[in-house]
Amino acid sequence: MSFHLVVGSGPAGAATAEFLAARGHRVRAVSRSDQPPRPGVEHVRLDATDAAALIAVAAGAAAVINCACPPYHRWPQEWPALASSVLAAAEASGAVLVTLGNLYSYGPVDGAFTEDLPLAATGPKGRTRAAVWSQAWEAHQRGRVRMTEARPSDFFGPGVTDGGHLAGRVMPQLLQGKTIRVMGDPDAAHSWTYVPDVARTLARLAQDEQAWGRAWHVPTAPALSARSMIGKLAAQAGVTAPPVRSVPAAVLRVGSMTSPLLRELREVRYQFDRPFVVDSSAYSARFGEEPTPLDDQIQTTAAWWRQRVGLPTAG
Numbered sequence: 001m002s003f004h005l006v007v008g009s010g011p012a013g014a015a016t017a018e019f020l021a022a023r024g025h026r027v028r029a030v031s032r033s034d035q036p037p038r039p040g041v042e043h044v045r046l047d048a049t050d051a052a053a054l055i056a057v058a059a060g061a062a063a064v065i066n067c068a069c070p071p072y073h074r075w076p077q078e079w080p081a082l083a084s085s086v087l088a089a090a091e092a093s094g095a096v097l098v099t100l101g102n103l104y105s106y107g108p109v110d111g112a113f114t115e116d117l118p119l120a121a122t123g124p125k126g127r128t129r130a131a132v133w134s135q136a137w138e139a140h141q142r143g144r145v146r147m148t149e150a151r152p153s154d155f156f157g158p159g160v161t162d163g164g165h166l167a168g169r170v171m172p173q174l175l176q177g178k179t180i181r182v183m184g185d186p187d188a189a190h191s192w193t194y195v196p197d198v199a200r201t202l203a204r205l206a207q208d209e210q211a212w213g214r215a216w217h218v219p220t221a222p223a224l225s226a227r228s229m230i231g232k233l234a235a236q237a238g239v240t241a242p243p244v245r246s247v248p249a250a251v252l253r254v255g256s257m258t259s260p261l262l263r264e265l266r267e268v269r270y271q272f273d274r275p276f277v278v279d280s281s282a283y284s285a286r287f288g289e290e291p292t293p294l295d296d297q298i299q300t301t302a303a304w305w306r307q308r309v310g311l312p313t314a315g
Contacts, residue, residue, distance in 0.1 A: 001025045004206060005061040005095070007048050007086055008068030009035045011159040012100055015199035016065055017041045023203075030057060031068070049078075051085040058089040063096045063206035072163075075128045083132040090145050097136055097147040098206045100198070101215065103278060105130035108270045112279040115151075115215050123267035133215065140213055148211045150201045152193035152218040153278045154271075157297065158304040160195050166229055171305040174234055179243045182226045183265065184272025186244045189223040191278040194297045204287060211287075217280040219291040226272075232294075236302040 001024040006017045009031035017029045021040030028042045029035065035043045046053045048068050058064055066086045070078035083099075090097035103113050107121035119130040133149055140147045156166040164170075165183065173180050201218045205211040224232075227244045234241040270276075284290050291297075303313060 002062035002207075003028070003060055004203075005030065005058045005064045005089070005093075007031075007054070007064065007066045008100075009033070009043070010067060010069065010163075011157075011161070011195050012155065012198045012202070013065075013067030014038070014159060015195050016067060016202045019196070019199040019203055028057060028061075030054065049081040049085050051088045054085050054089040055092045058093040058095060061093045061095040063098055064090040064093065065098045065100075065202050065206055067100045067202070069100075072125075076124045079128045079132055083135055087136055087139060087145065090147070091139065096206055096212065097145050098202055099132065099136060099147070099149045100202060101129060101133060101149045101151045103151055103153060103271075103276075104268065105133060112277040113217065114279045115217060115282055125267055137213075146209075146212045148205045148213065149215040150198065150205055150218050151215055151278075152198050152201075153191035153220055153276070155193040155195045155198055157195035157301050165226070166192060166233070166301075170230060171233070172309060174230060174242055175237060175239060175305065175309055175311060177239060177242050179245060180230060181245055181247045182230075182272070183247060184269060185225075185274070186227040186246055187225045188272065189225055189275040189277055190229075190272070191220050191223045191276060192229060193218050193220045193278070194292050194301075196300075197291050200289070201283070204289065208287065216283045216286075217278050219284055219289055220278050220280045221291045221294045221297065223275065223277040224294075229298075232298045233302050236298045237306055 003026040004020050006013050006029045009029055017027045018038055021027045028044060030044050030046055030048055032047055044057050048054055104126040105119040105121050106113055106117050107126055121127050121130055136147045139145045154165050156164050160167045162168045170180050197219050230244050231241045
């Protein structure tokens with residue numbers, strides 16, 4: 001088995017490190033903060049923007065998998081240094097560079113997102129993600145590095161808490177029967193990517209040369225509205241589905257005056273005001289892997305949240 005360096009220990013990074021370790025790979029995980037022990041995962045605390053330090057810990061790696069992400073409101077300022085450092089580590093080690101991306105770089109589109117769409121984002125976060133992709137792709141074209149990128153939609157599942165639109169903003173209120181406020185239209189079709197499928201995809205892309213030199217959408221179940229997903233999560237958690245309402249525009253405007261997160265979400269409001277649907281059929285056709293069945297996603301996520309808030313398993 002080979003040595004993989006996973007940069008970032010958020011939900012996707014942690015899930016990826018555990019997935020690889022469970023399959024016998026040697027895994028080193030890098031993050032700025034201390035992390036709980038994980039079986040088979042060596043943790044190194046360092047700032048991934050320190051290129052020299054990252055190059056040192058990446059020596060001998062077969063793959064460098066970048067799941068790190070700067071604070072949401074600091075993407076334009078902090079992504080360039082992070083991306084350059086990770087690229088330098090992959091190039092110096094000869095490792096495949098696998099980046100966890102997202103759909104921001106496309107900007108608003110009519111219809112489903114496919115990988116052949118132009119990167120036409122006009123907002124600063126979308127342009128930043130497009131620039132990260134372009135930097136690595138150009139290095140690939142010049143023969144400096146082998147690279148690929150996995151692009152999920154909004155992800156949810158075990159371990160996804162504060163940053164998830166079906167996580168910390170929803171599940172505690174759901175389990176208490178409280179009204180849930182969501183971004184945009186609660187009845188608009190929306191794609192939700194299960195975080196274990198993100199981990200499985202990143203591991204596959206790191207090891208299969210068919211994947212290199214292009215981006216892939218992570219296998220994602222058919223789109224469902226926020227209201228539908230919340231109803232399914234409530235049913236599986238054994239509670240009555242709570243009322244689901246949209247956050248009023250006036251509340252967002254006022255909140256954005258003091259909250260950097262709410263201020264930044266204005267750029268991507270289009271993702272929630274109308275259908276936001278990802279097409280992952282290209283990945284499934286090439287690699288023969290489908291998303292985890294939705295019922296299994298819902299069951300596991302609801303059980304994880306019940307345990308997290310101290311409730312007994314639903315009967």
